[in-house]
Amino acid sequence: MDQMKIGKFISACRKEQGLTQAVLAEKLGVSDRAVSKWENGKNMPDVSIIPELCALLKIDLNELFAGERISMENYKETAEKNMLEMRKQEEAANKRLLNAERIMGNIAIIASLIMVTAGLLVAESHPIVTIVLCAAGGLLVIIYAFYGVKIEHDAGYYECPECGERYVPDSYWKVVFAPHVDTTRRMTCPKCGKRAWQKKVLTKK
Ligand SMILES: [Zn+2]
Incomplete structure (x- = not known):
């Protein structure tokens, strides 16, 4: 999992949705600093808020973990890899x-x-x-x-x-x-x- 890439992707998607770091943070009930840390690749969002984050950024879980939009062809493969990653994180x-x-x-x-x-x-x-x-x-x-x-x-x-x-x-x-x-x-x-x-x-x- 490439945290830097994921961070840049979060930042790009947030801007696409016309959200500032502060607004996104408020919607998720976290601090601005937390959002900034995700975007700088220093931290990953907590597993518990990832579904809401994805909804706000209009991406899905697999895209978040991949740090990019995923085309239909390689969707399944990426999805499986990410499920494994999620499980490891939870563990x-x-x-x-x-x-x-x-x-x-x-x-x-x-x-x-x-x-x-x-x-x-x-x-x-x-x-x-x-x-x-x-x-x-x-x-x-x-x-x-x-x-x-x-x-x-x-x-x-x-x-x-x-x-x-x-x-x-x-x-x-x-x-x-x-x-x-x-x-x-x-x-x-x-x-x-x-x-x-x-x-x-x-x-x-
Ligand atoms: Zn039983």
């Missing part, structure tokens, strides 16, 4: 999210252990400090638990071992309350309705 993004969750979890647990230990050390001389530190330590772990589950819910899909369906659970609560080992959770599959250990996978297919 990488989800991997980053899940890694961030793990790192955050470790930091939260270590920080709360330090707080609680420090609190207990001063229990005799400063009991109030002990209470505050223990409460803060506990709160930190709770906040992480919710935030971590949110990341886990959002990143990638769960795969049902019974029917092979890959899906995103329809509520956070189902994920919060599901027993888990690492990122594998015991939940009910929305397709076949069987309760089983649903493994986290990074892509839809």
Whole structure:
């Protein structure tokens, strides 16, 4: 994927549509700087806004990834290549999210252990400090638990071992309350309705 080429193409299409960077940014709910970074080839638009970006620029996904208009003859070949590229990007993004969750979890647990230990050390001389530190330590772990589950819910899909369906659970609560080992959770599959250990996978297919 040639980010420079894609950037120039975005810029050209935007001008064709008579849009300034600011107007395009506003329509997409991103900053002007973000648009400028795409156009300079420094960054790719986030996967989640690509469909809307394509609609505004009156191009399709394959053209965006190719960085040029595609004629009908070589359409299919380019489309397949781009699907693969999209999947790779999605996989990488989800991997980053899940890694961030793990790192955050470790930091939260270590920080709360330090707080609680420090609190207990001063229990005799400063009991109030002990209470505050223990409460803060506990709160930190709770906040992480919710935030971590949110990341886990959002990143990638769960795969049902019974029917092979890959899906995103329809509520956070189902994920919060599901027993888990690492990122594998015991939940009910929305397709076949069987309760089983649903493994986290990074892509839809
Ligand atoms: Zn199933």
